[in-house]
Amino acid sequence: xxxxxSPSAASTDVVAAALELFEQQGxxxxxxxxxxxxxxxxxxxxxxxxxxxxxxxxADHEVLLNDVRAYLARGHADPWRAVCEASERVFRHFAxxxxxxxxxxxxxxxxxxxxxxxxxxxxxxERLFDQYLREAIPGLDPLEAVGFAALVTAVHxxxxxxxxxxxxxxxxxxxxxxxxxxxxxxxxxxxxxxxxDVVVAVFPRRxxxxxxxxxxxxxxx
Amino acid sequence: xxxxxSPSAASTDVVAAALELFEQQGxxxxxxxxxxxxxxxxxxxxxxxxxxxxxxxxADHEVLLNDVRAYLARGHADPWRAVCEASERVFRHFAxxxxxxxxxxxxxxxxxxxxxxxxxxxxxxERLFDQYLREAIPGLDPLEAVGFAALVTAVHxxxxxxxxxxxxxxxxxxxxxxxxxxxxxxxxxxxxxxxxDVVVAVFPRRxxxxxxxxxxxxxxx
Numbered sequence: 001x002x003x004x005x006s007p008s009a010a011s012t013d014v015v016a017a018a019l020e021l022f023e024q025q026g027x028x029x030x031x032x033x034x035x036x037x038x039x040x041x042x043x044x045x046x047x048x049x050x051x052x053x054x055x056x057x058x059a060d061h062e063v064l065l066n067d068v069r070a071y072l073a074r075g076h077a078d079p080w081r082a083v084c085e086a087s088e089r090v091f092r093h094f095a096x097x098x099x100x101x102x103x104x105x106x107x108x109x110x111x112x113x114x115x116x117x118x119x120x121x122x123x124x125x126e127r128l129f130d131q132y133l134r135e136a137i138p139g140l141d142p143l144e145a146v147g148f149a150a151l152v153t154a155v156h157x158x159x160x161x162x163x164x165x166x167x168x169x170x171x172x173x174x175x176x177x178x179x180x181x182x183x184x185x186x187x188x189x190x191x192x193x194x195x196x197d198v199v200v201a202v203f204p205r206r207x208x209x210x211x212x213x214x215x216x217x218x219x220x221x
Numbered sequence: 222x223x224x225x226x227s228p229s230a231a232s233t234d235v236v237a238a239a240l241e242l243f244e245q246q247g248x249x250x251x252x253x254x255x256x257x258x259x260x261x262x263x264x265x266x267x268x269x270x271x272x273x274x275x276x277x278x279x280a281d282h283e284v285l286l287n288d289v290r291a292y293l294a295r296g297h298a299d300p301w302r303a304v305c306e307a308s309e310r311v312f313r314h315f316a317x318x319x320x321x322x323x324x325x326x327x328x329x330x331x332x333x334x335x336x337x338x339x340x341x342x343x344x345x346x347e348r349l350f351d352q353y354l355r356e357a358i359p360g361l362d363p364l365e366a367v368g369f370a371a372l373v374t375a376v377h378x379x380x381x382x383x384x385x386x387x388x389x390x391x392x393x394x395x396x397x398x399x400x401x402x403x404x405x406x407x408x409x410x411x412x413x414x415x416x417x418d419v420v421v422a423v424f425p426r427r428x429x430x431x432x433x434x435x436x437x438x439x440x441x442x
Contacts, residue, residue, distance in 0.1 A: 116337070116338075116341045117337075119340060119341050119344045120337045120340050120341065123340045123344075126375075142379060143376060143379055143380075143398050143401075146375045146376065146378075146379045147372050147375055147376050147398075147401075147402065149375070150371040150372055150374065150375030150376075151368050151371055151372050151375075153371065154347075154367045154368055154370070154371030154372075155364060155367065155368050155371075157367075158363060158364055158367045159364075177364050177368075180364075180368075180427075181368065183427060184405040184406065184427060185405065206401075206404060206405060
């Protein structure tokens, strides 16, 4: 968790102040002036940190998307697992401060324009996962990348939404769901026994051919 | 294909005229007046048929979403298959008139606001599939419904996008990808032999428990 860069303390204060005002008096009825004054910053500071009122609500996602991009770019032995770990990083970020996350959720739910922007934002994670998988596994059928990215994103959002609605959801719930996703793609390493002298490679039939190739190459070099 | 209700011939003409203008002179630069005059309808007729310029672009999706909703509501012996068939219906609709579909795609790609609205529209199919599965299979773990709906939608869009980019894509490509999706969820009926006297029910371990129950109940009543 400590690895995830946070927005500066100043902008975190602005986000908190804005969300509180949005929740109390409504998103539409809240002006930038009110937010700036509640957060103790100038109007121009606000506009330097955020493009507008909407951007305050989605500031965390910008930070997280950059974090996920950087995390994936580090290089990972198992790209499928890396995507799942990226999803867990995002979940942990919101779970670390559920009150702010819930306040944001309740604001977003009430404003159609914010709901739509959230759908678009969620899709940016999905596309990021998709692109990463295609790059990390040359020759991977795009259908496999697209499908796995969508599955992980959907599962992640469902578990996160439960948290945001007030449920106490442990990270283990998400992890189990992501393991399931990998199992469906035949890319969850199982902890079956291994022999010392003979290596027999067994791959589930539903594992993408490009992934089989990648794993064999990894073993043989 | 003939089962899918089409927008009235009049509104189809307006859509075609609008897409042609959008492609020639840009979405922003095209006025409602120009569309109405090119399509030979009055401004008030235009506004009666569509809420605004953007709605012309997404008019087909409104028709298709209603068609999918009605199709799923008919009741189906195999809900997983019904979702895949709904996806095929949507694909067939666009494949039947690829020129108009490609023109729309090229307009949407160039206008960020339209791209975002498309993402939101795609999500409406996903949510429809998700809700249908939960209703059709009582007790189904929402994670299974959410994941399968996302997988089908993502796979569908990938194949459709290939068509819209000018590739000749047959419906069989989509069907194979949707079969894969069902296989990953253990819900693709296989055509293995069947005995006459003894019924042995074998279910893949990864099949959702609620789906096993549903199938057993169906057999035993």
